[in-house]
């Protein structure tokens with residue numbers, strides 16, 4: 001009798017459990033459907049963006065050695081970005097261009113062309129600042145030689161030959177997420193509203209705007225190839241190490257060759273920068289950056305195109321009439 005009761009109870013439990021499971025599956029199905037609907041919406045929104053190539057004169061203006069509010073740390077970190085960006089942007093173009101012929105969507109094809117045109121212009125403007133750094137006595141070409149050898153001849157060559165071009169594309173996509181997130185954080189925290197040459201502020205704001213504008217192009221190219229979660233995250237890991245590694249290398253290079261900057265004065269200025277708004281900037285970065293790890297992530301989930309359009313208008317630059 002007790003055994004039968006036990007059996008009946010177990011059978012009821014099994015029945016209840018299977019009903020619960022079927023409800024869970026139904027809920028999971030609904031969540032997945034709404035997730036993919038939301039993703040499609042984001043991708044659709046990205047397709048409506050009309051990109052524009054803007055040729056700007058920025059980067060050639062005069063600047064002091066510690067042009068970022070007299071702060072050695074902030075000046076040399078951004079100088080390091082001046083050094084690594086142009087070749088990094090040419091790497092983005094190569095990575096996307098490798099898959100260009102596989103793109104079917106004519107709208108995305110056009111966006112890819114404009115993405116490349118914008119990245120070329122970013123490189124041109126940052127390279128103008130190299131001349132000023134050379135005049136200030138920094139042997140810029142010495143750094144560029146070793147950076148190009150390590151980052152592109154060796155690392156990119158190895159990745160493309162031994163692992164596959166997909167990793168270069170995936171790294172590009174993740175770096176585009178980094179640049180778009182950095183751009184949004186620059187606007188959200190006003191970190192560039194310090195004393196600096198207007199030409200340099202214009203250059204950084206214009207670059208930030210275009211990074212926001214074209215943030216989804218490389219991502220949508222990768223999506224056409226249906227890479228899967230693992231390949232997307234592998235690119236994020238590569239991008240994180242490369243961006244941090246080469247920015248630190250560039251900064252160390254600049255600091256070592258600056259006769260007015262020592263190890264101590266660099267760190268003293270770094271903490272000064274943190275106290276004057278830098279801390280807000282660094283604290284605002286992790287959450288939106290890590291959103292990239294979410295399985296259904298699309299760059300257009302972060303709505304920030306209006307901020308970019310507003311800034312471009314302020315700088316007197318053309319803004320696309322397409323919905324953003």
Ligand SMILES: [Fe+2]
Pocket residue numbers: 089118119122207211
């Ligand atoms: Fe760029």
Ligand SMILES: [Fe+2]
Pocket residue numbers: 119176179210211214
């Ligand atoms: Fe970009």
